[in-house]
Amino acid sequence: MYKNKNTKIISTKEALSKVQFICSRQEKCCSDIRKKLQNWNIEKQEQDEIIDSLVDDKFIDEKRYTGFYVRDKFRFNKWGRIKIAYHLKQKRVPEQIINEALNQIKETDYQESLQELLKNKLKSLKEDDPYQLKSKLFRFAQSRGFESQVSLQFIDKLLSSLK
Known part of the structure; x- marks a missing residue:
């Protein structure tokens, strides 16, 4: 009934040319390109051919x-x-x-990054209860995607240095 204004209808050749241009300007993965091709209403088989072509020509790696x-x-x-x-x-x-x-992330850089994040977060917290403080720091580290064990280790170090 209503047409989606974002839906573009283009030929396979045009789509290949456009995604080659996109991939030459910025790194993309296969799923990013597949989404774009789906938005342009390109058939599944043609999507596969376009993506295979991009991979073969090193536009996507x-x-x-x-x-x-x-x-x-x-x-x-x-x-x-x-x-x-x-x-x-x-x-x-x-x-x-x-x-x-x-695995390319250096462990020392990883730990320094977490330590720096926790120190900065601690400065912004207005909490007197050590249990609440620890739980807030832990939730913050979890929300940033750091492992539980590593997070707890640095939180304990940080909080013990305050005593």
């Missing part, structure tokens, strides 16, 4: 994309491994590629 994604989300968004992996799984990146990219 899941390993390269995952490496950039992990570095950017860790460095700029201060996300932990759990949150990064979750978002990559949502994009249907293979688990082996995700694990390889996550």
Whole structure:
């Protein structure tokens, strides 16, 4: 009854040209491109052909994309491994590629990042009860995607240094 204004109808050749341009300007994964092709009402078989062509011509490389994604989300968004992996799984990146990219994060950088986040969060909290303080810091670390054990270890260190 109503037409979706965002739905574009384009030919397969045009779609290939457009996604090549998109991929040449910014790293994309297969699922990002598939969504775009679906929005353009490209048939499933043609979507597969376009994506295969992009992979063959090195416009799309899941390993390269995952490496950039992990570095950017860790460095700029201060996300932990759990949150990064979750978002990559949502994009249907293979688990082996995700694990390889996550292993590129240096453990010292990872711990320093968490420590810095927790220190900054502690400054903003107005809590006297140590139990409440610990739980708020823990929930914050979890929301950023850091592992429970690592989070608790640094929270305990941080809180014991305040005593």
